[in-house]
Amino acid sequence: MPAPRRSRRGSFALGLAFASLLSASPAWAQADSAAVGPLFTYRDVILAGAFAVAARAVHPLDDYYARRLQDSSTQANAKLQRLATFVRTTAAPGSYIIGGSMYAVGRLANNRKLASLGLHGTEALVVGELTATALKTLVGRQRPYVAPRNANSYQLLRGMRSNDYRSFPSGHSVAAFAAAAAVTAETTRNDPTSTWIVAPIVYGGAALVGISRMYNNQHWASDVLVGAGIGTFAGLKVVRFHDSHGGNRVDRFFLAATLVPDERGGHALRWSVLPAPRPAQP
Incomplete structure (x- = not known):
């Protein structure tokens, strides 16, 4: 295939993939937060199919x-280098710091x-990262920088041996999209009209991380x-x-x-960890 044609098709495929996912995810967050119901629904099958x-x-x-x-x-562009560093650190460890700070x-x-918002966002990060870590170890995909470059190099459990073979999936992308999904779902629950303002910002930022x-x-x-x-599912399902x-x-x-006030005139945090009261038996 000639290079220009492949470039156009490649850019179109990746752009279409991101556009469809970014447009679908806010709607799914809105539907997921609209009513209490089963944790998993037919919408999840559709969304998983879209990602797959x-x-x-793109593979x-x-x-x-x-x-x-x-x-x-491209690599010599100083602005791109700074942007890549900023969004990468914002995703990890930034997402954990931001989530923990919001909770505190x-x-x-x-x-x-x-x-x-801080608690559930951090939970989504943990769930997503645990899933990603398991897959990285299991799939053993070679990273792009390993020579000779081979996008089709997979080996079962090779991820246990070296970080060079822990490419699939992207952990930073998991963190970024888990945070984006959780933030969108939480804000949608509190203010449904904010979805189409918040979602493009946080999902757009997550795409930059990837x-x-x-x-x-x-x-x-x-x-x-x-x-x-993985990150989107983790964020949506934790909130749901x-x-x-x-x-x-x-x-x-x-x-x-x-x-609460303490005896010295200051304040202290107090927890109540009593189990929720059970309904009276007829």
């Missing part, structure tokens, strides 16, 4: 994108919504798309679980703290 199809469509172009992003002129400030200020990992030659394009899918299971142990412990 997008990743499969044959992994090597092409790796070569294009490692072009000397929310508890100190007795702002349950802010504390809930692209930065490709720019840094750490991941293939399909790694990023699968990481985006808490919506569907009010008074669960995690929320009862972490969101039950209150700021």
